[in-house]
Amino acid sequence: MVGIEAILKHVLNNVLDPEPDLDRVFHALADPGRRSMLERLGEGPASVSELGKPLAMSLAAVLQHVQILEGSGLVQSRKLGRTRTCSLNTETLRSAERWISERRTFTERRLDRLGEYLASTADQPDAPDSGQADPAAPRAQA
Amino acid sequence: MVGIEAILKHVLNNVLDPEPDLDRVFHALADPGRRSMLERLGEGPASVSELGKPLAMSLAAVLQHVQILEGSGLVQSRKLGRTRTCSLNTETLRSAERWISERRTFTERRLDRLGEYLASTADQPDAPDSGQADPAAPRAQA
Numbered sequence: 001m002v003g004i005e006a007i008l009k010h011v012l013n014n015v016l017d018p019e020p021d022l023d024r025v026f027h028a029l030a031d032p033g034r035r036s037m038l039e040r041l042g043e044g045p046a047s048v049s050e051l052g053k054p055l056a057m058s059l060a061a062v063l064q065h066v067q068i069l070e071g072s073g074l075v076q077s078r079k080l081g082r083t084r085t086c087s088l089n090t091e092t093l094r095s096a097e098r099w100i101s102e103r104r105t106f107t108e109r110r111l112d113r114l115g116e117y118l119a120s121t122a123d124q125p126d127a128p129d130s131g132q133a134d135p136a137a138p139r140a141q142a
Numbered sequence: 143m144v145g146i147e148a149i150l151k152h153v154l155n156n157v158l159d160p161e162p163d164l165d166r167v168f169h170a171l172a173d174p175g176r177r178s179m180l181e182r183l184g185e186g187p188a189s190v191s192e193l194g195k196p197l198a199m200s201l202a203a204v205l206q207h208v209q210i211l212e213g214s215g216l217v218q219s220r221k222l223g224r225t226r227t228c229s230l231n232t233e234t235l236r237s238a239e240r241w242i243s244e245r246r247t248f249t250e251r252r253l254d255r256l257g258e259y260l261a262s263t264a265d266q267p268d269a270p271d272s273g274q275a276d277p278a279a280p281r282a283q284a
Binding site: 022023024026027029030031032035038039041042043044087088090093094096097099100101102103104106107108110111 | 164165166167168169171172173174177180181183184185186229230232235236238239241242243244245246248249250252253
């Protein structure tokens with residue numbers, strides 16, 4: 001039974017839940033101690049005490065950070081005997097990465113189009129001043 | 143002179159400063175209002191009042207969010223006449239994206255190697271229990 005429960009939990013966490021809460025994900029990422037724990041977990045699963053070892057903080061503080069990481073969906077953990085083992089959830093990492101990457105690629109594409117427009121108008125003697133208009137990104141008023 | 147100062151500031155912000163402060167970057171990303179401003183800026187530069195328009199908040203609150211975004215390096219702004227125009231800094235976006243992507247790809251590669259190892263031992267009659275060991279990620283004690 002435990003095996004089926006664990007599998008169901010994994011499916012619920014990783015497949016059925018499509019979008020993690022980005023407020024909690026980015027908040028979890030905003031702390032250097034929690035980022036160092038995630039860097040460690042990038043090398044493989046680790047126990048809570050292993051995660052805390054390089055950090056100068058109490059076990060209670062480490063546990064609190066792990067709880068924030070789990071609450072954000074960046075980390076999942078399971079207890080085997082007396083040891084709680086944590087691992088990274090790549091789906092949550094991927095969602096945060098995708099949000100940032102979309103903003104970046106939209107901007108880069110727009111700048112590329114603007115560059116092409118400026119290059120195409122550079123030879124025209126009556127080219128309008130490009131300081132005001134951004135023809136590459138027409139936008140309706142909200 | 144103002145032109146040279148602006149160019150120097152741009153160079154200092156974007157070229158000479160290699161790594162943004164990820165604490166401040168992820169903190170800036172952890173707020174839904176600030177993310178909506180960044181989504182708007184992904185479509186092109188905008189004034190502070192344009193950024194605030196879809197959000198139900200005072201101009202003072204909008205300005206505070208813009209200052210946090212600028213402090214993180216995600217946004218840069220310059221004043222033209224009486225209007226301050228904000229734009230995205232793709233380099234800062236890229237740094238945050240890279241940090242997340244490294245954690246994700248390390249984990250995915252390790253899981254791939256683990257999968258290959260398990261597949262290679264599946265046919266062997268005396269295959270050891272794979273629950274404890276993770277041969278794909280040997281790790282020296284810190």
